Amino acid sequence: AALSDMVVPYGSADPMHSWKAVHDGTEYGLGFFSNSLTLGCDCLGEIHYLDANFLFFDGSVRKRESAICIHEEDFGIQWKHSDDQGGASEVRRSRRLVISTICTIGNYDYGLFWYLYLDGTIQFEVKLTGIIGISAYDESLHNDQQDPRVAEELVGPIHQHLFCVRLDWDLEGGKNQLLESNVETLPKSDENPYGMQFKAVSTHLKNEEEAKRDISPATSRVWKVVNPSKKNSLGLPVAYKLLPGNTPTLFAHHDSPAGTRASFAKHNLWATPFQKEEMFAAGPNTVMHSGEGGLDDITSSNRDISECDLVTWHTFGVTHVPRPEDWPVMPVEYCGFHLIPVGFFDKNPTINLP
Numbered sequence: 001a002a003l004s005d006m007v008v009p010y011g012s013a014d015p016m017h018s019w020k021a022v023h024d025g026t027e028y029g030l031g032f033f034s035n036s037l038t039l040g041c042d043c044l045g046e047i048h049y050l051d052a053n054f055l056f057f058d059g060s061v062r063k064r065e066s067a068i069c070i071h072e073e074d075f076g077i078q079w080k081h082s083d084d085q086g087g088a089s090e091v092r093r094s095r096r097l098v099i100s101t102i103c104t105i106g107n108y109d110y111g112l113f114w115y116l117y118l119d120g121t122i123q124f125e126v127k128l129t130g131i132i133g134i135s136a137y138d139e140s141l142h143n144d145q146q147d148p149r150v151a152e153e154l155v156g157p158i159h160q161h162l163f164c165v166r167l168d169w170d171l172e173g174g175k176n177q178l179l180e181s182n183v184e185t186l187p188k189s190d191e192n193p194y195g196m197q198f199k200a201v202s203t204h205l206k207n208e209e210e211a212k213r214d215i216s217p218a219t220s221r222v223w224k225v226v227n228p229s230k231k232n233s234l235g236l237p238v239a240y241k242l243l244p245g246n247t248p249t250l251f252a253h254h255d256s257p258a259g260t261r262a263s264f265a266k267h268n269l270w271a272t273p274f275q276k277e278e279m280f281a282a283g284p285n286t287v288m289h290s291g292e293g294g295l296d297d298i299t300s301s302n303r304d305i306s307e308c309d310l311v312t313w314h315t316f317g318v319t320h321v322p323r324p325e326d327w328p329v330m331p332v333e334y335c336g337f338h339l340i341p342v343g344f345f346d347k348n349p350t351i352n353l354p
Contacts, residue, residue: 001124003030003112004166004281004313007262009252012146012157014135021258025163026286030103030110034067042102043069052101069100078118078350092353094118107131108161111332118350125336126163128318132156132326148322156322162250163335164264164281164295164315168274172230172238176310178205178271179226181241182219206306208299211271215244223269224342225310232343239342244268245335247316260291264315270295274309281313 005025010017024030032054037043052067078094097116102109111127134154135147147155169176179202186197202224205211215221226239250265252258259266264281272278280286283293291297295313318335325331 001114001168002166002279004164004279005262005264005286006030006161006163006317007258007265007282008108008159008161009250009258009262009265010133010157010159011251012135012159013143014147014157016135017133017157017159019257020133020159021252021256021261023262023282023286024105024108024110026280026282028105030105030112031067031101033103033105034064035102035104036064037066037069037100037102043071043098043100045071045073047071067101069098071098072096073098075117078353079348092350094350096123104130107133113336118353120341120344120349122339123336124165125334126161126317128161128320128333128335129330131328132320132322132330133159134327150322150324150327154327156326158319158321160248160251160265160317160319161335162248162262162265162315162317164313165337166279166281167242167312167314167339169225169240169310169312171225171240171310172227174227174229175307177226177228177307178211178305178310178312179203179224179239180205180213181222181224182216184219204306205271207302207304208270208272209302211269211305211312212267212299213269214249215247215268217246223312225312228307233346234343236343238344240344241340241342242269242312242314243338243340244314245316245337247335248319249315251319260296261286261289261294263291263294263296264313266296268315270299270313270315271305272298272311272313273303273305274311278311281315 007023009021048070049066050068052064054062056062075094075096078092080091082089099114102111109130113125115123137153137155147157150156181200181202183200186192188195223242224239226237228237230238262282278298281295
């Protein structure tokens with residue numbers, strides 16, 4: 001898994017901001033601008049730090065000390081049940097392994113957190129903070145729909161932060177399939193007299209065009225990666241599901257500079273067969289480029305993905321409408337996704353936690 005790229009398109013008409021759609025992920029480089037983390041604030045508890053080496057502009061190697069933090073933390077209840085009849089109660093605590101780094105790109109700070117849970121769930125979370133972009137408030141020119149006021153003399157332009165994570169699956173080895181699950185309401189009938197029945201319907205996405213998908217909270221949409229050749233004790237194929245958050249796609253027109261240079265932001269999901277040179281959601285050389293080599297180009301031949309060495313690309317993020325509480329330093333805002341086992345285990349793997 002890797003954060004392949006991210007883009008920050010601005011929606012303001014203000015000439016100071018209207019042209020902005022910076023690729024913080026590759027034009028700047030999230031890893032390159034990672035912080036050296038500080039004990040007692042960025043990470044807490046029993047901590048292991050990792051240094052990181054980066055190639056500098058002159059070809060030299062620079063070390064960033066304590067760029068990555070690994071620690072474990074309590075995360076509340078893992079599972080619980082109380083027996084009303086017998087009076088017994090059982091509860092187990094959840095813990096998660098946290099692998100994190102924090103990057104500062106100009107005025108914004110991004111915390112990148114991987115969480116590994118005891119039940120096999122994997123979560124990726126971005127914590128957005130720092131200082132928002134601003135302009136001077138001019139009452140005669142002010143447009144509150146695009147540049148909300150954040151202080152007496154300041155406005156903050158509306159904008160988005162859109163991330164794309166590349167997931168190279170290899171689920172249980174071999175070839176994988178990509179399925180989409182949607183929940184549908186059944187019509188009233190003799191078999192459904194109360195009109196309360198609904199069902200989960202899975203659709204096999206078989207090529208790159210079919211796999212260009214967006215979230216649908218109204219149908220509880222999730223995407224599942226399945227290994228049809230590996231079965232659990234019930235004889236069902238093992239799988240993991242990608243559970244997206246409540247996330248937008250790109251609001252800018254798809255033929256805009258942002259839409260052509262960051263084509264990954266047009267959809268929440270893309271899928272491709274693995275190719276070692278296809279690593280970058282917006283193309284390998286994004287600095288001042290016009291959009292070549294991104295996911296639009298990568299998927300242009302509509303390759304078969306019906307059963308392959310599968311790679312999925314998940315786009316997620318936030319649309320930031322600034323508010324006074326975001327000034328002078330923005331409280332953390334969150335976005336991300338979960339990867340959750342579906343039949344990967346034969347039962348709750350945390351049932352016998354001490």
